[in-house]
Amino acid sequence: VVSDLPTWLTMQRDELPTPALCLDLDALDHNIDTMAAARPDTTLRPHVKAFKSTELARHVRDRGGHRSFCCATLREMEGMVDAGLSDDLLLANQTLDAARLGALAARSPHPITVAVDSTETLAVALEASERGPVAVLIDVNVGMPRCGCDPETAAALAARARSAGLEVRGVMGYEGHVVGNPDRGWRREQVARSMAVLREAHALVGGEVISAGGTGTYDLHDWVSEVQAGSYLLMDTAYGELGLPFRQALSVAATVLSVNDEHYAVADAGLKAFGMDHGDPTMVDHDVFFCSDEHVTFTWIDGRRPVVGDRVTLYPAHVDPTVTCHERVWVLRGDEVIEAWPIDLRNW
Numbered sequence: 550v551v552s553d554l555p556t557w558l559t560m561q562r563d564e565l566p567t568p569a570l571c572l573d574l575d576a577l578d579h580n581i582d583t584m585a586a587a588r589p590d591t592t593l594r595p596h597v598k599a600f601k602s603t604e605l606a607r608h609v610r611d612r613g614g615h616r617s618f619c620c621a622t623l624r625e626m627e628g629m630v631d632a633g634l635s636d637d638l639l640l641a642n643q644t645l646d647a648a649r650l651g652a653l654a655a656r657s658p659h660p661i662t663v664a665v666d667s668t669e670t671l672a673v674a675l676e677a678s679e680r681g682p683v684a685v686l687i688d689v690n691v692g693m694p695r696c697g698c699d700p701e702t703a704a705a706l707a708a709r710a711r712s713a714g715l716e717v718r719g720v721m722g723y724e725g726h727v728v729g730n731p732d733r734g735w736r737r738e739q740v741a742r743s744m745a746v747l748r749e750a751h752a753l754v755g756g757e758v759i760s761a762g763g764t765g766t767y768d769l770h771d772w773v774s775e776v777q778a779g780s781y782l783l784m785d786t787a788y789g790e791l792g793l794p795f796r797q798a799l800s801v802a803a804t805v806l807s808v809n810d811e812h813y814a815v816a817d818a819g820l821k822a823f824g825m826d827h828g829d830p831t832m833v834d835h836d837v838f839f840c841s842d843e844h845v846t847f848t849w850i851d852g853r854r855p856v857v858g859d860r861v862t863l864y865p866a867h868v869d870p871t872v873t874c875h876e877r878v879w880v881l882r883g884d885e886v887i888e889a890w891p892i893d894l895r896n897w
């Protein structure tokens with residue numbers, strides 16, 4: 550459990566129990582500063598799903614100056630409210646759990662906002678609003694085969710919400726099918742295409758909030774009121790291919806457990822230490838062969854044969870599902886461990 554650890558420790562990276570999720574604080578701060586310069590204050594709504602830690606959210610608020618956040622789950626919303634980070638929280642997702650949403654609205658000191666894309670999810674927001682202030686954003690499908698409705702349905706939902714006395718703050722439309730493509734020109738074109746749909750919906754719905762985007766498109770939006778980016782903080786090797794000005798701040802430290810003659814070596818970070826949906830993690834000076842539950846098997850290059858007990862560093866291909874595999878992230882400046890931040894919002 551996390552609670553039996555002090556939040557700071559005088560340790561070096563090589564002394565950490567492995568596998569260890571490690572955060573390079575200088576790289577994180579570079580990422581926060583770079584994004585805050587491009588999208589200051591409420592023009593960015595950092596997405597908590599990418600890092601799942603209220604300590605990290607607090608650091609983003611204090612350093613980057615962003616006071617509004619978005620979440621993917623009710624658990625993340627609850628944690629952010631309990632941590633006092635509730636100034637302007639958006640559940641950028643649908644929920645059918647009126648009891649849990651209502652309890653959240655009742656205990657939040659500030660109104661909460663929830664995305665809706667159907668009469669069913671709108672009914673849930675309405676029911677929850679009986680227990681505390683709830684506002685809605687109409688979630689519009691801008692091309693990704695996931696949640697969101699078409700502009701006409703958005704207009705009908707907004708009218709229905711308003712006639713029931715619910716505040717409609719505006720629209721959201723996440724172009725998740727676009728954000729990860731390495732071709733910047735293609736991303737630009739597709740953002741324009743997606744935002745044409747969102748514009749149509751916004752003209753019918755109104756409201757001052759127009760929420761869209763992610764790390765890969767944060768600087769390709771010239772019309773929305775806010776961008777929902779989260780991965781930019783920690784980064785991963787998939788986003789690393791896009792040439793964005795953000796540094797890889799997250800890695801996993803592992804220990805070599807076994808070396809098989811001249812062929813391969815094995816370290817103690819496997820499938821359970823990484824989100825693998827974007828592929829294998831990447832190593833410096835080594836090539837990942839494959840991952841199994843608790844192991845990574847790798848080959849080495851240029852005569853850099855490891856020995857048992859060596860430490861190796863792995864960079865995840867997908868940050869969000871990697872973070873949620875770990876109970877804490879070790880915060881480092883250089884090789885010195887300066888704090889341990891709980892991943893207190895991990896799981897759902």
Ligand SMILES: Cc1ncc(COP(=O)(O)O)c(C=O)c1O
Nearest residue numbers: 641723763764765777778779780
């Ligand atoms: C609704 C929503 N908005 C924004 C994002 C952007 O996140 P990222 O910073 O990873 O591009 C995501 C990521 O999956 C998302 O689901």
